[in-house]
Amino acid sequence: MALTLYVETERWRAHHRSVLEAFPGLVPVAKGSTGYGFGNQRLAEEAARLGCDLLAVGNAYEAAQAKDWFSGDLIVLTPYRLGEDPVPLPPRVIRTVSSVDDVRGLVGARVVIECMTSMRRHGIAPDDLPKLRSAVDDVRLEGFAVHLPLDRPDGSSGVEEVAWWVDQIQAARLPLFTMFVSHLDAEGVAELHRRYPGVRFRSRIGTRLWLGDHKAMRCRGAVLDVVPVAKGDRYGYRQLKAPQDGHLLVVAGGTAHGVGLEAPKRMHGVTPRAKSMARAGLAVVNRTLSPFVWEGRQRWFAEPPHMQVSLLFLPGEVRPPQIGEELTAHLRHTTTHFDRVVDL
Template identity: 45%
Template structure:
């Protein structure tokens, strides 16, 4: 049984090339599940791109990235003395640490006096960072080689970035997230002596959605009569076919992050989906015979049971069906580039 991410390599990489052209100085973000492709593959792709720096999400991800990529590795998780002081890779010369407080800086430098540091500013994201008023002192104490800013989604960040740049005008390198190509060009024009390096993940690795597809194997097919039961919960079935397909919770099937639901339409969809779930009529992300059959019950760990109604042509055992999944929460058994 397998759930496989199939990738048209040339098409996929054409999206990378377009993104690199739109964002000079790009710092590819490689974190978590590697956007469905796996972090190791993305590190190798970044090496081929010829970029100088990549960014990882956490210190746990740093050793593998250092092994697979020959350039600098920026850790976006801030160094915290109670959590990270015992990690063996702290002195690595290609590792760039993110610092947000003088206490953490003191801890890091007591372990590795030559540790490379980027100071993070506290943006309107209100996640990690030093307030703009404290930035100058921390940058000076750290002899920071860069300032990093993690901004909210969307555009309109130039004024916020300006406040930080004006606070520490001597810092020449800036790592920024969620800026548009136009905003990046404006920053470079406004501050010609500065280097703005956009950190980009989703818009790089998922730039060409038609270049990849998740497919699952059909493991079993059988006709069922109305009232037959199936699954752990022994729910009654309508007449038709029951399909057993690869792909379950361990792969990320039906494991979704909370939706924002910020518009009336999105809230209505969320309510409708809740009603369907309560009635055990949740549509699956699998496509079979041109439609999305419903789950017979919640997905199992490595496979799912689907209900195919009367009139729909069932697939054969060994066939593959496509699966609509959010790649940032997808863990395929294999990634096949062709």
């Protein structure tokens, strides 16, 4: 019995093809310890099935694994830094660099130069572009890259930000044949191709590609045990008291799977803030909703998730599931390790 990701495979792959059609030259992204819930090996195989010539991975360690799963070129998204731990990689791996010194540290290597965008995460500064003219002679320059923010509350344009960088690179008399872009829609990419017919714009896409059709995927946790409790009975690691008669449900999926893990959220507006404050107040009195659903409602954790399982409390008036039944789970694919992926 397991925490399972069920996939309607043909529907899932049809979505991949639709994204590829919308973004010609697509570079799929397979990264992180979860591989968007599917595992990076599966995503590498799906990228090959799509006929993609290039696969993006998160870091050099992921590239060292992915080289055995994907026969095309690999691009490492995390920038190379001078003095980093050496990882044996084949020549078909392209390293991202974000400073002039790091370009000079990769003599003979294939590189993509990341530009500092409004993300303010990493990238070469505009003033350093002229310094690259001599440095790029010693590497195999595969292109430049821009990683854009998801939200633009100031109303600015992602297309114009990319266009500004294209103009700066060309003004610095640097060779620009390929620009890799992230978080730009298909219309924006098409507009850039119209403006700069001599530049190939290639979109690096992960979430939209693998997780864009939510209805093609279902997460479920198997019920391992159903234990009746009376009001006041103690249970679990912390020996809490049952608030009323009911059942404890032992469900596959715990902290080792990423169950209970929640990333900080940016709140916009009064209602989301009020809901967040209400959840925080309930957590103070040990009331936290689990991601597991039974009889149409998310059920409360009886206590914090264990390593492999979660303990849920089900009130006595609610019909309990049978051992072996599965509960729907609302989980983030980017933080969840599933026991298995089942193709339907």
